[in-house]
Amino acid sequence: MCPEKPSNSKCPAEHNSGECSKQLLPVRDALDMLNGKWKIPIIIALTFGNYRFKELHRQIGITPKMLSKELKELEMHQLVKRTVYDTTPVSVEYELTPYAASLRNVIDALRDWGTQHRKRLMGKSKTA
Amino acid sequence: MCPEKPSNSKCPAEHNSGECSKQLLPVRDALDMLNGKWKIPIIIALTFGNYRFKELHRQIGITPKMLSKELKELEMHQLVKRTVYDTTPVSVEYELTPYAASLRNVIDALRDWGTQHRKRLMGKSKTA
DNA sequence: CAATCTGGTATCCTTCGGGAAACCGATATA
DNA sequence: TATATCGGTTTCCCGAAGGATACCAGATTG
Structure with a gap:
């Protein structure tokens, strides 16, 4: 996966410089x-519907500081849309963008592996 | 953080009780x-073949302290196998277990999403 | 005898993620 | 006037993550 050119078993000098780090980058992203601590809980909470700030705060148990910071990040990455309504105590709604659905595969892959891994470690280890 | 008891506000019933925590825990795992910082670089490096401690240390640019700690974790999770050879300056080889191949799907999903996401943010941020 | 290789440890120190709590301006209610 | 609600922000503080460096024992080499 990582090297497309160096194919011997001992990844030589190319490892850190060239292809590898380019493959590393998107995974890191x-x-x-x-x-x-909070990205996944927030995303999952939002899959259940649109929520207002205080609702998320109370439901997830996250502090306002962190919630604000995380929502901003998610918004910057176009995963969450923020809408301000001109109601009397002003209300702000957060919802997942359609783009956020693209995370489904990733989260599913993580969930599946995590589920299976937990079973493996808990149950009897059938050798590695 | 999605406790197990039902909760206060408008969160749909599934959120706090069943579905949420069932999704959250394995994803967290x-x-x-x-x-x-180092798990993925180490795993990717090891896909090239077996590596000895100092090799990994030099190639990845990780400090011995961190490398030792990460390898122990990976070994505990049955992703890495450690073998000591009774050579003269003792040599220790680390290799991925067959089980580690199960991470392929996960890493691929992460890489694919990361690749596409980076393109998306780059492309669209020209004016916005 | 000193130096160098091996696979690590131990110690110190800085940075960062994140929690607790107080606070803000605007509005509504009592 | 006092209190509460809204969506946040600010400040302080702590523990975890991780870097730099020195060090260890055993064996070979110079």
Whole structure:
């Protein structure tokens, strides 16, 4: 996967410089998007519907500071849309963008592997 | 953080009780396995073949402390096998277990999404 | 005898993620 | 006037993550 050119068993000098780091980068990008304590909980919560700030705050149990920061990041990455309604106590709704659906595959892959891995470690280890 | 008891507000019934935590835990598991600065670089490096400690240290540019810690974790999770050879300066080889191949789907999903996401943000940010 | 190789440890120190709590301006209610 | 709600922001603080460096024991080489 990583090297397209160096194909001997001992990845030589090319490893860190060329192809490898280019393959590493997108994986890093995706991980950074999902990393942290709250990204996944927020995304999953939003799959259940649109929510207002305080609702997310109370439901997920996240502090306003973190929630604000995470939502901004998600918005910058076009995964979440923020809508302000001119109601009397102003209300703000957050919803997943259609683009956010593209994360489905990733989250599913993570969930499937995680499920199977937990079973493997818990159950009897049938050798590696 | 999605506790197990039903909760206060408008969160659809599934959110706090069943579905949410069932999704959250395995995703968290998988993410924890790949998180950190070095897990993916090490795994990718090891796909090239077996590596000795100092080789990994030099190729990846990781400090011995971190490398030692990460390899132990990977070994505990049955993703890496450690073999000590009774050569003169003792040599230790690390290799991916067959089980580690199960991460392919996950890493591929991450890489594909990351690749596409980077293109998307680059392309669209020209004016916006 | 000193130096160098091996696979690591131990120690110190800085950075960063994240929690707790107070606070903000605008509005509504009592 | 006092209190509450809304969506946040600001400040302080702590523990975890990770880097730099020194060090270890055993064996070979100079």
